[in-house]
Amino acid sequence: MLTGGMRAAYMFAPGDVRVIDAPAPRIEEPTDALVRLVRTCVCGSDLHPYHSMAPNPDGTSMGHEYLGVVEEVGAEVVTVRPGDLVIVPFVFSCGVCDFCREGLQTSCRRAGLASRLGSAGAQAELLRAPLADGTLYPVPVDEHSGLLASLLTLSDVYGTGFHAALTGGAGPETTVAVIGDGAVGLLAVLSARRLGAERIILMGRHAARTDLGREFGATDVVATRADEGVEAVRELTGGDGCHVVLEAVGHLPALEQALGIVRAGGRIARVGVPQYREGPIGREQFARNVTITGGVAPVRHYIDRLLPDVLSGEVDPGRVFDVELSLDDAARGYELMDRREALKVMLRP
Amino acid sequence: MLTGGMRAAYMFAPGDVRVIDAPAPRIEEPTDALVRLVRTCVCGSDLHPYHSMAPNPDGTSMGHEYLGVVEEVGAEVVTVRPGDLVIVPFVFSCGVCDFCREGLQTSCRRAGLASRLGSAGAQAELLRAPLADGTLYPVPVDEHSGLLASLLTLSDVYGTGFHAALTGGAGPETTVAVIGDGAVGLLAVLSARRLGAERIILMGRHAARTDLGREFGATDVVATRADEGVEAVRELTGGDGCHVVLEAVGHLPALEQALGIVRAGGRIARVGVPQYREGPIGREQFARNVTITGGVAPVRHYIDRLLPDVLSGEVDPGRVFDVELSLDDAARGYELMDRREALKVMLRP
Known part of the structure; x- marks a missing residue:
C-alpha cells in the first residue's frame, strides 16, 4: 500500500x-x-x-x-x-x-x-x-x-447507455435511433437491443465504431449528420422518424438532430452532457408531443x-x-x- | 337548416x-x-x-x-x-x-x-x-x-388537463403542482385527483378560480409566482419540489417556474401552447434528470x-x-x- x-x-x-x-x-x-x-x-x-x-x-x-x-x-x-x-x-x-x-x-x-x-x-x-x-x-x-x-x-458508460435506452422507452416495436458513435452511443445500441428493440439506427461517422455498433445490435448506420442525416433517417423510417432517439453527444446540433428525427409522440433521451443552456422546445416540439428525458445516469x-x-x-x-x-x-x-x-x-x- | x-x-x-x-x-x-x-x-x-x-x-x-x-x-x-x-x-x-x-x-x-x-x-x-x-x-x-x-x-379543456396529468405521471404517491388557474389548469387539478394524486398544489392568483380548484381537488394554493412562487412550493415540499408539474400557461416564465419546482427525477407536462421557441434545457435540468413531456392533447x-x-x-x-x-x-x-x-x-x- x-x-x-x-x-x-x-x-x-x-x-x-x-x-x-x-x-x-x-x-x-x-x-x-x-x-x-x-x-x-x-x-x-x-x-x-x-x-x-x-x-x-x-x-x-x-x-x-x-x-x-x-x-x-x-x-x-x-x-x-x-x-x-x-x-x-x-x-x-x-x-x-x-x-x-x-x-x-x-x-x-x-x-x-x-x-x-x-x-x-x-x-x-x-x-x-x-x-x-x-x-x-x-x-x-x-x-x-x-x-x-x-x-x-x-x-x-454501459449504465449511461442503458439509462438512455430505458428512459427513452426502447423496446419491442419501437424504432430507435442512437446519435453518437462514442462508447456511450455504442452501449446505448447494446442496451436498446437488450430491451427488445429490433430496428436500431446508429448515427456515426467512424466505420470502425459503427461496425462495433452493428455487432452490438445496430441494424442501420447513417454516416451523415445535420439536415442530411435527418433526411436519411426519415427516409429509413417512411418519413416518420423514430419512436425513440438516444442522444449521446451533448452538443446542441445533436439535440437538433434528435428533434429532427423523432417521430410524433416520440421520446428523446439525452445522456450526452449538454454543452448548451437553451434549446429548441417551442411550439413545433409541443405540436408533435415530443418528450425530452434522460439525464445523468x-x-x-x-x-x-x-x-x-x-x-x-x-x-x-x-x-x-x-x-x-x-x-x-x-x-x-x-x-x-x-x-x-x-x-x-x-x-x- | x-x-x-x-x-x-x-x-x-x-x-x-x-x-x-x-x-x-x-x-x-x-x-x-x-x-x-x-x-x-x-x-x-x-x-x-x-x-x-x-x-x-x-x-x-x-x-x-x-x-x-x-x-x-x-x-x-x-x-x-x-x-x-x-x-x-x-x-x-x-x-x-x-x-x-x-x-x-x-x-x-x-x-x-x-x-x-x-x-x-x-x-x-x-x-x-x-x-x-x-x-x-x-x-x-x-x-x-x-x-x-x-x-x-x-x-x-378537460381532455387537455387530463393529457397533462397523464403524461406527467400524476398518481398515488406523487406530489403534483399545477401552474395556471385557467380552465385547463383547473381541469388538470381535477384530472390529477382522479388519477389518484393526493397532494396537489395549484399555483394561481385568482381566488374565485383557485377556490374552484380546491373543489376539484387542490390541497394547497400558492398565489405567488416567479422566484417567490418557486420558494413557496419548495417550502411546501420540504425543499424538494414536486414529482409532477403540469404547466397550463404557455409563457416562458411558467416553464421556468416549472423547472424551479420540479423534483429531481420529476416530470413537467406542458399543455399551455408555448409562446417561446427556446427554453432552458441545459446542464442543470440534465443533472437533475428532469423530463419535459406533454404537448397538444x-x-x-x-x-x-x-x-x-x-x-x-x-x-x-x-x-x-x-x-x-x-x-x-x-x-x-x-x-x-x-x-x-x-x-x-x-x-x-
Missing part, C-alpha cells in the same frame, strides 16, 4: 494533462473505504474540459470511472472488505436516502452529483470512496479476471440488472476499449481520444 | 373580434358531416392572437371547441346520424391511421394539427366536420340536457375514458364556465376573458 504520495492525472489547461505526484488519500470518515484502482479510463466527457477549461495552475484531478480493490475500510463499513474487487459508480451515493432507494443515486442527499464527496479523480492509484456501503459494488472476480474491461463499463441503480450478463459473458461491453495504456501515459490517452484515434482508452494505474 | 350564410366570430386584429355573416359550410366530401353547433366557447389560447395577431382585413374564423347536432352526413359516414348530439374534438382526425389508433389523433395522417381540414371556426352556427367517423363523438343526450357545459369541455383519445363520469354526474368539469353569452356577443366574451373577469365564456350560437 502506498503511504506518502501517489500518481494521478491532472489537467491544467486545455490539452495539458500531466501525471503528477499527488497526496495519497486515506480513510477520513468511518464510512470511507480506501480503494486501490486496477483499471480506470478516459471518458468522452473528459474531452469537454480538455477543449475548454479555464487554465488552473493547481490542476484538476481527472477521471470518474473506477474499478479497484478495497485496501482498507472505515469502522462503520459493512458491505465490502479489504481484498474485494469493486465497481465504483461515477457518482457516489449513500444507498439509503429516498433518492437512492428510488434508484436516482445521482441525486443522493448525502453525496450525489450536487456534492463533491470524493477526494481524487479516478485516473490515479488510490481513491478514498466515501459512503462505501452505498457507493461500492463488490463483484465476485479477482483483479486478473478477463472481465475487467466489461466490469469497468458498469461504472459509467444513476449507474449504481443499473448494476444489479446489468451485471449478471457481464459475468456470464453473454455481453461484452468492454469491447469499447480499443487502447490500453499505463496511467503514466494518460496524456497520450487524451490525445488519442481527442483525435478520435481511440474509441475509449483504458488506463492501468 | 341554414342555407345561404351563417353568423360566425372572426378576428381581424388584436382586440378586434366581430361576428359577421360568413358563407355557410356544406357537405363537400362523402366523409363529411354538417354540424349545427349548440354550444361553443372562447379558449385561453384564443387570447394569444387576441393580443398579438398580425392584422388581417379578411379576418380569421375563431374557436375550436364544439358541441353540436348533426344536420346532414355524407354518403360514406356510418357512425353518426342526423339528430345525434356530438362532441367535436378540437383537432379533427380520421380514426383509422396508425397515429389515431395509437391515441395520438393530433398527428392524424389525414387530418390532424398539421393539416387545415375544417372549413370554419367553432364560434359559428355551422361546422363542416371532415372525416366525420373519426372526428365526431356521439353522446346519448339531447341538446337541452343539463350536461352540455361538461360535455363541451371534452372537446378541449389528443382529446379524442380521452373521451372514452372521461365521458362515463361526466354522464353520471360524478364529475362536473363544466363548472369552469362562469359566463354564458349569445354567439352574437362573442366580442364581449373575449373582453371578459382577456380582463380575467370571466374564467371561461360559453357561447350559444
Whole structure:
C-alpha cells in the first residue's frame, strides 16, 4: 500500500494533462473505504474540459470511472472488505436516502452529483470512496479476471447507455435511433437491443465504431449528420422518424438532430452532457408531443440488472476499449481520444 | 337548416373580434358531416392572437371547441346520424391511421394539427366536420340536457388537463403542482385527483378560480409566482419540489417556474401552447434528470375514458364556465376573458 504520495492525472489547461505526484488519500470518515484502482479510463466527457477549461495552475484531478480493490475500510463499513474487487459508480451515493432507494443515486442527499464527496479523480492509484456501503459494488472476480474491461463499463458508460435506452422507452416495436458513435452511443445500441428493440439506427461517422455498433445490435448506420442525416433517417423510417432517439453527444446540433428525427409522440433521451443552456422546445416540439428525458445516469441503480450478463459473458461491453495504456501515459490517452484515434482508452494505474 | 350564410366570430386584429355573416359550410366530401353547433366557447389560447395577431382585413374564423347536432352526413359516414348530439374534438382526425389508433389523433395522417381540414371556426352556427367517423363523438343526450357545459369541455379543456396529468405521471404517491388557474389548469387539478394524486398544489392568483380548484381537488394554493412562487412550493415540499408539474400557461416564465419546482427525477407536462421557441434545457435540468413531456392533447383519445363520469354526474368539469353569452356577443366574451373577469365564456350560437 502506498503511504506518502501517489500518481494521478491532472489537467491544467486545455490539452495539458500531466501525471503528477499527488497526496495519497486515506480513510477520513468511518464510512470511507480506501480503494486501490486496477483499471480506470478516459471518458468522452473528459474531452469537454480538455477543449475548454479555464487554465488552473493547481490542476484538476481527472477521471470518474473506477474499478479497484478495497485496501482498507472505515469502522462503520459493512458491505465490502479489504481484498474485494469493486465497481465504483461515477457518482457516489449513500444507498439509503429516498433518492437512492428510488434508484436516482445521482441525486443522493448525502453525496450525489450536487456534492463533491470524493477526494481524487479516478485516473490515479488510490481513491478514498466515501459512503462505501452505498457507493461500492463488490463483484465476485479477482483483479486478473478477463472481465475487467466489461466490469469497468458498469461504472459509467454501459449504465449511461442503458439509462438512455430505458428512459427513452426502447423496446419491442419501437424504432430507435442512437446519435453518437462514442462508447456511450455504442452501449446505448447494446442496451436498446437488450430491451427488445429490433430496428436500431446508429448515427456515426467512424466505420470502425459503427461496425462495433452493428455487432452490438445496430441494424442501420447513417454516416451523415445535420439536415442530411435527418433526411436519411426519415427516409429509413417512411418519413416518420423514430419512436425513440438516444442522444449521446451533448452538443446542441445533436439535440437538433434528435428533434429532427423523432417521430410524433416520440421520446428523446439525452445522456450526452449538454454543452448548451437553451434549446429548441417551442411550439413545433409541443405540436408533435415530443418528450425530452434522460439525464445523468444513476449507474449504481443499473448494476444489479446489468451485471449478471457481464459475468456470464453473454455481453461484452468492454469491447469499447480499443487502447490500453499505463496511467503514466494518460496524456497520450487524451490525445488519442481527442483525435478520435481511440474509441475509449483504458488506463492501468 | 341554414342555407345561404351563417353568423360566425372572426378576428381581424388584436382586440378586434366581430361576428359577421360568413358563407355557410356544406357537405363537400362523402366523409363529411354538417354540424349545427349548440354550444361553443372562447379558449385561453384564443387570447394569444387576441393580443398579438398580425392584422388581417379578411379576418380569421375563431374557436375550436364544439358541441353540436348533426344536420346532414355524407354518403360514406356510418357512425353518426342526423339528430345525434356530438362532441367535436378540437383537432379533427380520421380514426383509422396508425397515429389515431395509437391515441395520438393530433398527428392524424389525414387530418390532424398539421393539416387545415375544417372549413370554419367553432364560434359559428355551422361546422363542416371532415372525416366525420373519426372526428365526431356521439353522446346519448339531447341538446337541452343539463350536461352540455361538461360535455363541451371534452372537446378541449378537460381532455387537455387530463393529457397533462397523464403524461406527467400524476398518481398515488406523487406530489403534483399545477401552474395556471385557467380552465385547463383547473381541469388538470381535477384530472390529477382522479388519477389518484393526493397532494396537489395549484399555483394561481385568482381566488374565485383557485377556490374552484380546491373543489376539484387542490390541497394547497400558492398565489405567488416567479422566484417567490418557486420558494413557496419548495417550502411546501420540504425543499424538494414536486414529482409532477403540469404547466397550463404557455409563457416562458411558467416553464421556468416549472423547472424551479420540479423534483429531481420529476416530470413537467406542458399543455399551455408555448409562446417561446427556446427554453432552458441545459446542464442543470440534465443533472437533475428532469423530463419535459406533454404537448397538444389528443382529446379524442380521452373521451372514452372521461365521458362515463361526466354522464353520471360524478364529475362536473363544466363548472369552469362562469359566463354564458349569445354567439352574437362573442366580442364581449373575449373582453371578459382577456380582463380575467370571466374564467371561461360559453357561447350559444
